[in-house]
Structures are given as structure tokens and as C-alpha cells.
Amino acid sequence: MRILVIGSGGREHALxxxxxxxxxxxxxxxxxxxxxxxxxxxxVNIAAEDIDSLVKFTLANNIDFVVIGPETPLVLGxxxxxxxxxxxxxxxxxxxxxxxxxxxLMKDFCTKFNIPTAxxxxxxxxxxxxxxxxxxxAPIVIKADGLAAGKGVVICRSQNEAYATIDHMMKEGQFxxxxxxxxxxxxxxxxxxxxxxxxDGKNALPLVSAQDHKAAFDGDxxxxxxxxxxxxxxxxxxxxxxxxxxxxxxxxxxxGLAAENMPYKGLLYAGLMIxxxxxxxxxxxxxxxxxxxxxxxxxxxxxALDLLLASVDGCIATIKPRWSTNSALTVVMAAKGxxxxxxxGSVIKGLEKLEKSDDINIFHxxxxxxxxxxxxxxxxxxxxxxxxxxxxxxxxxxxxxxSKIDWPQGFYRKDIGWRAISR
Ligand code: AMP
Ligand code: GLY
Numbered sequence: 001m002r003i004l005v006i007g008s009g010g011r012e013h014a015l016x017x018x019x020x021x022x023x024x025x026x027x028x029x030x031x032x033x034x035x036x037x038x039x040x041x042x043x044v045n046i047a048a049e050d051i052d053s054l055v056k057f058t059l060a061n062n063i064d065f066v067v068i069g070p071e072t073p074l075v076l077g078x079x080x081x082x083x084x085x086x087x088x089x090x091x092x093x094x095x096x097x098x099x100x101x102x103x104x105l106m107k108d109f110c111t112k113f114n115i116p117t118a119x120x121x122x123x124x125x126x127x128x129x130x131x132x133x134x135x136x137x138a139p140i141v142i143k144a145d146g147l148a149a150g151k152g153v154v155i156c157r158s159q160n161e162a163y164a165t166i167d168h169m170m171k172e173g174q175f176x177x178x179x180x181x182x183x184x185x186x187x188x189x190x191x192x193x194x195x196x197x198x199x200d201g202k203n204a205l206p207l208v209s210a211q212d213h214k215a216a217f218d219g220d221x222x223x224x225x226x227x228x229x230x231x232x233x234x235x236x237x238x239x240x241x242x243x244x245x246x247x248x249x250x251x252x253x254x255x256g257l258a259a260e261n262m263p264y265k266g267l268l269y270a271g272l273m274i275x276x277x278x279x280x281x282x283x284x285x286x287x288x289x290x291x292x293x294x295x296x297x298x299x300x301x302x303x304a305l306d307l308l309l310a311s312v313d314g315c316i317a318t319i320k321p322r323w324s325t326n327s328a329l330t331v332v333m334a335a336k337g338x339x340x341x342x343x344x345g346s347v348i349k350g351l352e353k354l355e356k357s358d359d360i361n362i363f364h365x366x367x368x369x370x371x372x373x374x375x376x377x378x379x380x381x382x383x384x385x386x387x388x389x390x391x392x393x394x395x396x397x398x399x400x401x402x403s404k405i406d407w408p409q410g411f412y413r414k415d416i417g418w419r420a421i422s423r
Pocket of ligand 2: 227285290292
């Protein structure tokens with residue numbers, strides 16, 4: 001098969017790496033890709049949001065299967081456009097991707113189909129939003145309705161912080177159009193977990209459990225990021241809880257979306273809060289988590305392409321992927337300053353020493369490869385992923401590998417996996 005992966009993050013490097021190992025993969029492209037991906041796929045200089053050019057490239061190069069990594073091309077309708085011209089695509093339609101793109105629609109959907117989530121209300125008017133906050137008190141959570149690159153959620157510890165957040169989003173246009181409508185919801189106490197289900201629109205298959213660390217600094221402190229590290233499996237989701245999540249959250253969602261005439265195919269990522277009243281949905285994403293995907297892919301023993309194709313071909317009910325019993329842990333190295341302002345263009349050294357190790361995978365996000373050197377080009381730059389029989393050993397190996405990387409302009413958290421390891 002001739003395959004095109006869309007995206008340029010660590011997630012897309014892990015997907016490209018896993019796909020490239022399949023005997024069915026005859027040619028692999030990635031648009032736009034990055035320095036690391038260029039070692040396993042031919043990178044094509046087309047942005048993930050440039051839908052017209054991606055469709056043209058797919059047709060001109062006889063691509064059989066397109067795998068879409070990030071949410072933006074999904075929300076922009078790349079799946080629909082490619083399916084219209086007869087190409088197989090991994091990832092939901094624009095309609096179904098609304099489950100991530102509009103927090104308000106997602107919450108209304110949960111109410112309609114009785115899916116457990118935080119209590120909420122939606123507002124497009126500032127004074128009414130503030131009135132609601134006055135009635136509910138703090139802590140309280142305020143979310144910009146639309147996509148805001150993972151930054152549109154504010155956990156307000158006081159009522160004054162909540163009023164100020166409403167002003168930033170609704171009056172001052174902090175998130176542009178994405179913030180003109182807000183969702184205000186109950187603050188849920190508990191531990192978070194990432195739940196991934198592969199679906200063909202009718203049946204869903206849970207993948208192994210994972211957790212990520214969203215805060216920038218050690219001890220889960222500091223600003224929210226896309227994710228500074230992740231690990232799998234996690235003890236917080238046992239078999240009983242997995243069944244409960246499938247029954248109360250994933251299955252009603254798949255059935256509900258089909259009933260609403262927007263069947264969901266692809267990867268459904270449920271961000272969960274495990275509360276004292278059971279699992280509740282924080283949010284849906286219409287794609288794999290990053291960096292959770294990096295940790296998942298190194299544990300997958302079956303052919304990744306078979307897994308992705310099962311979602312497109314409608315045979316999720318018949319596949320049984322094999323997973324390594326090893327644990328995997330991934331630590332993100334980011335440019336100093338991320339998730340705020342950071343510099344680009346520094347050289348990363350020492351990676352070649354690690355490339356030959358079987359139990360270490362370095363997945364690249366913001367890098368380019370120029371004249372034999374890797375250059376840092378983004379916020380999150382590398383995911384150092386280690387596998388070992390236990391999570392503790394995987395953690396030790398990941399940090400040992402990092403100590404060999406010479407990149408003074410980068411930083412990373414020193415405590416990825418702490419919660420699971422200290423349990
Ligand atoms: P989201 O973009 O909706 O995943 O939110 C980002 C992060 O904010 C989540 O990973 C949680 O840590 C936190 N969060 C979102 N909603 C809530 C909530 N209702 N209660 C507590 N924490 C929340
Ligand atoms: N790791 C969180 C996300 O991908 O949204």
C-alpha cells in the first residue's frame with residue numbers, strides 16, 4: 001500500500017514508525033513531517049491544514065490510505081474530501097470531529113445520551129455567565145467553546161478569577177471566535193486518565209490504558225501544555241473500570257453519534273476524571289493523544305496498519321491486537337519557555353548514540369534535519385520513550401537516555417510517572 005500520514009508531531013512520528021514496520025507498507029509519505037520522521041518516511045512540504053494541496057497530492061501520488069494525526073485537518077473536513085474521491089482515510093468526518101471542536105455541542109450530546117460528565121451551562125453573553133458563576137461559587141471551570149490549541153480551559157480558584165476569565169475570553173477576545181461562547185462547568189475532583197477506543201462507527205475496541213502529565217513543571221505544577229510525558233499501562237484503569245467506561249461512556253457515544261447521523265470512525269480519545277462517583281468524561285478528542293500515542297505504539301506487537309484499517313473497513317469486532325506486557329514511559333523534551341515564548345534554531349546533539357537501542361525510541365516533534373544535524377524548531381521537540389518490564393525501570397531508562405542528549409536549550413520534567421510509581 002502507498003500511505004500518507006498527516007501531521008508533524010511526536011504522535012505522527014510514532015504512527016509513521018509503526019506503519020513503516022508493516023509488510024503491507026510499500027511507500028510511506030508524511031506531510032509535513034519533521035526531522036525524525038524523515039528517517040522513516042518521505043516528508044512532503046504541505047501543511048496539515050492545507051486541505052486542497054493534500055487532496056491533490058494524494059491523487060497525484062496514487063495514495064491508497066491516508067492516516068490523519070492532528071485534529072485540525074479532521075475538523076476542516078479532510079476525511080470527507082478524501083472519501084469523496086474514493087481514498088481510504090483513518091479519522092472521523094468533520095461532523096463527527098465536532099465532538100472535539102465544540103465543547104458546548106459535546107456537552108449537549110452527553111446530556112442527550114446520558115453520558116456522565118461535569119454539570120455545565122453554556123453562555124454567549126457575559127453578564128449571564130457571571131450571574132451563573134455568582135450562583136455556583138468557586139472552584140469552577142471555564143472553557144472556550146472552540147478549538148484553542150489546548151489553552152482554552154481555565155480552572156478558576158476564586159470567583160474573581162472566574163469573572164476576569166470571562167472578560168478575557170468574551171470581551172477581550174483572548175481566543176478569538178473560539179471564545180465568544182463559553183462552557184462553565186463544575187470542578188471535578190479525582191485522578192485523570194486517557195482512554196483510547198478504536199471504532200468503525202458500530203463497534204469499539206479499547207486500547208491499553210495510559211496517563212499523561214499536562215502541567216509544564218515537576219509535581220504537576222505550572223501552565224497546562226499539550227503533554228510533557230505519558231506512560232502505559234496505568235493501574236488506575238483496571239478491567240472492571242475499563243468495562244464501566246466502555247458501557248457508560250464509549251458505547252453510548254458511538255451509538256449516539258450514529259443515531260445523530262454522524263457515525264464516528266477512527267480513534268476516540270476520552271479524557272476521563274476518575275471521581276469517587278465513578279468515571280466521568282472531561283472531554284473528547286477525535287485523535288490519538290500526544291504523547292500517549294508514542295508510549296502506546298512501542299507496546300503494540302500486532303501490525304499497526306491492520307489496526308488502523310480495521311476502523312475504516314468496519315471490522316473492529318473481529319480484530320484482537322497483541323500488546324507487549326512491558327510498560328512504556330515517554331518523557332517530552334521541550335524548548336525552554338514552552339508553552340510560552342521559546343527560541344528556535346538550536347542544535348540537538350547526542351541522538352545518534354541512542355538510535356540503535358531496542359528499548360529506547362526517540363520520537364521527534366519540532367525538529368528539522370539539516371546537513372546531518374537535528375535542529376529544534378518547535379515547542380515540544382522530542383519524546384524519549386523507553387520500554388521495560390516495569391514502569392519504574394522504564395522511567396529509569398528514559399532518564400538515562402536523556403542524560404546522553406546534549407541540548408542546553410531544552411528542558412523536561414524529572415518526575416514523569418510519579419503517581420503510578422508511588423502507588
Ligand atoms: P480539556 O481541554 O477539556 O481536557 O481540559 C484541560 C484540562 O483541564 C484537563 O486535562 C483537566 O486537567 C482540566 N479540567 C477540565 N475540565 C475539568 C473539570 N470539569 N474539573 C476538573 N478539571 C478539569
Ligand atoms: N496529551 C493530551 C492530548 O493529546 O490532548
